[in-house]
Amino acid sequence: MIRVLLAxxxxxxxxxxxxxxxxxxxxxxxxxxxxxxxxVSAALRTGPDVAVLDIELPGVDGITASVELRERLPACRVLVLTAMxxxxxxxxxxxxxxxxxxxxDAPGDRLADAIRRTAQGLRVLDPELVATAIEYGASPLTPREATVLRExxxxxxxxEIAARLHLSAGTVRNYLTGAITKTGARNKIDAIRIAQDVGWI
Structure with a gap:
């Protein structure tokens, strides 16, 4: 029996x-x-073989949670789900x-199959997703630019962003300008849209 945690x-x-x-x-x-x-606390309490995690979660995103989960419960394998x-x-x-x-939006039987393969330690990666990720490359944004754009x-x-991040308002505007330039956007709204569409923020 494969024990599953679902987030x-x-x-x-x-x-x-x-x-x-x-x-x-x-x-x-x-x-x-x-x-x-x-x-992590639920996994430590229940000891799942596979954690099926939505990538977009409140509190901590699925990828960040998976890193901590691997450190705290190495026997638990992770399958990340995304709507986009x-x-x-x-x-x-x-x-x-x-x-x-x-x-x-994969067919239902693929989820069960993916869980079984993940439990066996096999890779479960959609070739098209991987190809697109390679095509787009790494995010051009610095961590601080990404944080400011996310805010x-x-x-x-x-x-408000400046107060929250302990920066000056001018520094925040500089980070936003950098993000606009690096994403090839026309303005802040366009930069946010571009960065969200490809998953940079």
């Missing part, structure tokens, strides 16, 4: 995935969480050593 913040999707996995005779969902910062095959996220997942990555995407003005 998904959208209740209907999580319930559907659990129902789907319950049809499999060799898979048991032993834990369900809605936040990324609940993953963003090349930047795929590239980041590969860089962090995640070997199983599946798009959420701007939430609607925070430069002054």
């Amino acid at each position: 998904e913040d959208m209740h209907m999707i999580r319930a559907a995935l659990v129902a789907l996995l319950r049809l499999e005779p060799d898979i048991e969902v032993v834990a369900e969480v809605t936040r990324g910062d609940e993953i 095959g963003q090349p930047g996220q795929v590239r980041r997942a590969l860089t962090e050593g995640i070997e199983a990555f599946l798009v959420k 701007a995407a939430r609607g925070a003005p430069a002054e």
Whole structure:
């Protein structure tokens, strides 16, 4: 029996995935969480063989959680799910050593198969996602530019971002200008859209 931890913040999707996995005779969902910062404690408590993690979670994203999970519970393998095959996220997942990555709109039987393969230590990677990630390359943004752009995407003005990150408003504007230039955008909104579309933020 393959013991599975499922992390998904959208209740209907999580319930559907659990129902789907319950049809499999060799898979048991032993834990369900809605936040990324609940993953490690739930895994330590229940000892899953595979953690199926949504890439976009409140608290901590699925990739960050997977890194901590590997450190704390090395026997647990990770399968990351994404609704959008963003090349930047795929590239980041590969860089962090995640070997199983599946798009959420894949057919239901592929999820069960992916869990079985992940449990066996096999790679589960969509070739098209990997090819796109390689084509787009690494993010041109520095970590600070990405952070500032992410905050701007939430609607925070430069002054609020500056206060939150302990920077001056002028420095925040410089980071935003750098992000606009590096993404080839026309303005801040365009830079946010481009960076989100490819998974750089």
